[in-house]
Structures are given as structure tokens and as C-alpha cells.
Amino acid sequence: MLTCPSCNSEKIRRGGMAIWLVYLTLIVFAIAATLVFHLNAAIVAGIMIAVVVIAHLVFNQRVCLDCGHTWRN
Ligand SMILES: [Zn+2]
Numbered sequence: 914m915l916t917c918p919s920c921n922s923e924k925i926r927r928g929g930m931a932i933w934l935v936y937l938t939l940i941v942f943a944i945a946a947t948l949v950f951h952l953n954a955a956i957v958a959g960i961m962i963a964v965v966v967i968a969h970l971v972f973n974q975r976v977c978l979d980c981g982h983t984w985r986n
Pocket of ligand 1: 982
């Protein structure tokens with residue numbers, strides 16, 4: 914069981930600010946791609962899923978729900 918290195922809490926999850934910035938960027942990109950560039954929605958969805966998977970591998974970050982500490986492992 915993983916615990917927070919800062920406060921030893923077990924209430925941790927994957928995430929952190931970086932992953933949310935990626936999600937926000939993806940949503941903006943998806944809207945722009947479908948509305949402005951008229952890309953196929955299925956292709957855009959496929960790209961988004963791929964980027965989310967890659968982002969989780971790159972930003973392998975965990976966040977503590979008790980103290981807000983984020984760290985890589
Ligand atoms: Zn903590």
C-alpha cells in the first residue's frame with residue numbers, strides 16, 4: 914500500500930496539476946479541431962485517448978488527498 918511521503922496518509926490518487934492542464938488543453942483542442950478545422954470526431958477522440966494514455970505515463974504523479982502533496986514514483 915502506497916502512502917504519502919509527507920504525512921503518511923493512505924488517501925492518495927494519481928493526478929496532480931499537470932494532468933489537469935493536459936485534460937483542459939485536450940478539451941480545447943477537441944472543440945477547436947471539430948468546429949474550426951472540421952476534423953472527424955472519431956479521429957479527434959482517438960487522438961485524445963492516445964494523449965491521455967501518454968500523459969499518464971509521462972506525468973506518473975500521485976497526489977495526497979489529506980495534505981495536497983504531489984510526488985513522482
Ligand atoms: Zn499527505
